[in-house]
Amino acid sequence: MLKESLIADLVTDLPAAIRLQRLVSTLANYFGCGAVGLLKLEHEVLKPVAMYGLASEAQGRRFIVAQHPRLTTILASRNPVRFDPDSELPDPYDGLLLDQPGEALPVHDCMGISIYIEGRCWGVLTLDALHAGSFSQTTILELQSYSLLVEAAVRMTELEQSNRDLRLNHQVNDQPFSPTSQRYELIGQSKALQQILQELAVVANSDLPVLLLGETGVGKELFARQLHRSSARANKPLVYINCAALPENLAESELFGHNKGAFSGAHNERAGRFEAADGGTLFLDEVGELPLVVQAKLLRVLQNGEIQRLGSDKTKLVDVRLVAATNRDLKEQIKNGEFRADLYHRLSVYPLPIPPLRERVEDIPLLAGHFLELNRSRLGLRALRLDSEAELTLLSYNWPGNVRELEHVISRAAIKALSQGASRSDIVTLGSTLLDIDSQVPVATHHVINEPLQQTGISLKQAVQQVQLQMIKRTLEQYDGNWSQAAKQLDVDPSNLHKLAQRLGLKA
Structure with missing residues (x-):
């Protein structure tokens, strides 16, 4: 039955994401486990591609293989690997399974297999359960058998992605993803973010100047890097300069150079x-801070395409794609005589507003x-997670500091948990009180529903x-x-929606 279902999905014309999501859902139902994860290996980092039965924030985690012994063991073998229920090795998903009854429970049964595509290790498939004995020797042999169909589904998805990139003339960045590059990755699945990424992919293939507009903390530098990676200049330098940090007397020299x-x-x-x-590409962050005298030379x-070093009477041609960013209202600065109108029109050939985090609510859990996961790694913790009340608090906050503020809130809460006695060897759970943010007005909730909660004086868990x-x-x-359309x-896996509805008493 499982084989027929997997084969049916292979021969059916499905979007790649849906095919892989159905794959993990089908495996979870057949093996009767709480969670299934399909993760892609990119330079010793495993990135979730499709998941079933895990908290939504698991999709945003990036697992450094060397820090997760179970994942290391699975990758080191071409055969299925099962971990004994009493194994002392921490599971990457400890505390993250949706089936746990409101508490942080460790995974008690786990097995996985490495996935190979054309002789190259592509990633891993993991199956986890809260109950010991969920997996037997028979299920291990079955996993070995069905892994070939999993590899076929992944191979088809990779081929479709390659064909799509060729059709759209997307440039493929051959720089491998690494732990140090995590800080430059754009994470999220919201429609607002996907729209921006689609626009970036289109404009990247031109050499038009791009002006990134957005509030402080939305990640304008990350979007500039994504633009560069998607362009024909991806293998050339991307040079970053913060115009706000340039002393006025050195700004010209910093940009154009100088002679002895x-x-x-x-x-x-x-x-x-x-x-x-x-x-390559030059990224001018906070371009609204440039002195007027430098703005005139930048316009030239x-x-x-000519520059002139300070102290030189010679010009030099340069081939540079310019990307600028600002959180200021440049049109207002023009009225005030603080920014040149002609430079503004040159820079804003393609203006691209970056949405604030409050307009990307779906991306907050990821x-x-x-x-x-970054803080779990930094602090040497076995596991770090949010409880349901803390997640609602994050979703209900207005985020004036955007993604940067969210990062700081999580980091601060993790340190507070340790200072209050949490053990590094346990599953550390962050509650809403540790977040230390004022979320009295449920902004995110009002985006998705326009009726008040039925009761007052209830807990955040009940409100969720x-x-x-x-x-x-x-x-x-x-x-x-x-139910399928709902x-x-x-944006929920159908099987997960049915399970959630049962847990909420909506269906028998």
Whole structure:
């Protein structure tokens, strides 16, 4: 039955994400386990591709293989690996299974297998259960058999992605993902983020200047890096410069360079950032902070592609793609005489507003999971997670500092938990009180539902359940009781939606 179901999905024309999600759901139902994860290996880091039965924040985690002995063991073998229920090795998903009754429980039965595509290790498939004895010798042999179909589904998905990139003329970044590059990864699945990424992919193939607009902390630098990685200049330098940190008397030299003796202290000639970025991309962050005299010279570079070092009467041609960013209202600065109108029009050939975090509510759990895993690694913890009340608190906050503020809130809460006596060898759970943010106005809730909670004086956990119940009911009404359409609208796996509805008492 399982084989027929997997084969049916292979021959059916399905979007890649849906095919892989159905794959893990089918495996979970057949093996009767609490969670299944399909993770892709990228330079010793495993990134979730499809998951079933795990908290949504698990999708945002990036697992450094060397820090997770179970994942290391699975990758080291071509055969299925099962860990004894009394194994002392921590599981990457400890405390993250949805089946746990409101508490942080460790995984008690686990098995996994490495996935190979054309002789290369692609990643791993993991199966986890809260109950010891869920997996037997028979299930291990079955996993070995069905892994070939899993590899076929992954191979098909990879081929479709490659064909799509070719059709869209996307550039493939051949720089491997690494632990140090996690800070530059854009994480999220919201429609707002996907729309921005789609626009970036299109404009990346041109050499048009791009102006990134957005509040402090939305991650404008990350979007600039994504633009560069997606462009034909991906293998050339990306040079970053913070215009707000440039002293006015050195800004010109920093951008365009100088000759020896050009000014007091110029003991040697020095190339500027434009020369360093020749052939690549120059990212001017906080461009609204540039002095007016430098703005005039910057305009000349945009018009003619020429720079002139301080102290030199010679010009030099440079081939640089310019990306600028600001959190200021440049049009208002133009009115105040603080920014040149002609430079603004040159920079904003393609203006791209970056949505604030409060408009990407669906991405908050994934981003939180990403920062939880980073702090788990930094602090040497066995496991670090949020309880349901803390998650609602994050979803209910307005985030004036955006993603940067979320990162700091998670880091601060993890340190507080340790200072209050949490053990590094236990599953550390962050409650809402540790987050230390004011979330009295449930902003995120109002985005998705327009009716008040039925009771007052209830706990945050009860409030979460009420919101979930109301959203499911309203979505089912919208689609005339069609659970499949409701799951698609709610961005939830259909099997997970049925389980959640049962837990909330919505269905028998």
